[in-house]
Amino acid sequence: xxxxxxxxxxALLPAFLSAAAAADELVLNGSGLRTKFxxxxxxxxxxxxxxxxxxxxxxxxxxxxxxxxxRLAIKSGLITRxxxxxxxxxxxxxxxxxxxxxxxTSAFLAQFDKTEFKKGDVVTMRYxxxxxxxxxxxxxxxxxTTLGTIAGLxxxxxxxxxxxxxxxxxxxxxxxxxxxx
Numbered sequence: 001x002x003x004x005x006x007x008x009x010x011a012l013l014p015a016f017l018s019a020a021a022a023a024d025e026l027v028l029n030g031s032g033l034r035t036k037f038x039x040x041x042x043x044x045x046x047x048x049x050x051x052x053x054x055x056x057x058x059x060x061x062x063x064x065x066x067x068x069x070x071r072l073a074i075k076s077g078l079i080t081r082x083x084x085x086x087x088x089x090x091x092x093x094x095x096x097x098x099x100x101x102x103x104x105t106s107a108f109l110a111q112f113d114k115t116e117f118k119k120g121d122v123v124t125m126r127y128x129x130x131x132x133x134x135x136x137x138x139x140x141x142x143x144x145t146t147l148g149t150i151a152g153l154x155x156x157x158x159x160x161x162x163x164x165x166x167x168x169x170x171x172x173x174x175x176x177x178x179x180x181x
Contacts, residue, residue, distance in 0.1 A: 026068060027051050029061075032176025033075070034169060044073045045163060047177040055179050058164040062100065065153050069126035070160070077119045084117060085109050091162030091169055100161035102154040108132070111147040127156040 026048035034042045049068045053061055061068070092105045111134050120139030125132060131151035137144040168174040 025050065027054050029054050029056075030177040030179040032173040034173050039076070039078060041075045042079060043075050045173060045177065046071045046073075047163075058174065058178060061178075062157050062160050062164055067126070067128045068156075068160075069124055070163070072123045072125070074117055074119055074121045074123075079117050079119075081112055081115050081117055085112060087169075088162065092158055094167045095158045095161035095165050098161055098166040100154075100158045100165060102152065102158040104150050104152055104155040105158060107148075107150050108134070108155060108159065115147065125159060127160075132156050132159065 029047045029049045031046035033044050036042055047070055049061060050066050053064060088109060115136055122137045124135040131149050132155050133149040134147040135144055136147055163169055163177060164174055
């Protein structure tokens with residue numbers, strides 16, 4: 001490794017370590033299943049928040065400028081990249097109607113342009129000091145890829161409002177993410 005590359009890697013190390021440390025300090029707030037009539041379970045979604053936000057109301061979690069993440073585990077072979085982008089686009093539209101809009105939604109969705117979803121894969125959407133990082137883990141070989149990081153609290157709010165906003169993707173899932181039985 002040449003010295004320029006080594007310096008570049010060393011320069012990024014503190015940010016990587018602080019993001020990893022922040023993610024390690026998160027606690028599970030709630031988890032639930034997204035289901036569709038006649039199709040069954042589509043995915044399992046888990047919400048991780050800082051300990052001081054555990055059990056907080058949806059609005060407090062949406063507005064918080066603190067590290068937190070969603071982990072979406074694909075449970076159905078019916079979820080394709082095209083369907084994921086289509087339904088997430090619809091979710092962003094509902095979030096915008098509730099006051100949570102972002103001009104970064106297209107950039108977020110573009111991260112998935114070359115992603116092929118399979119049952120068992122996991123998408124992690126982690127908000128931290130650098131913005132919203134999206135990671136994709138393939139179940140087949142357990143490899144994880146960072147799809148990108150997009151700065152801006154407004155994107156985090158819009159994304160989280162898909163499941164925690166006034167018109168969530170599924171009310172029962174929202175309640176489970178908020179820790180209700």
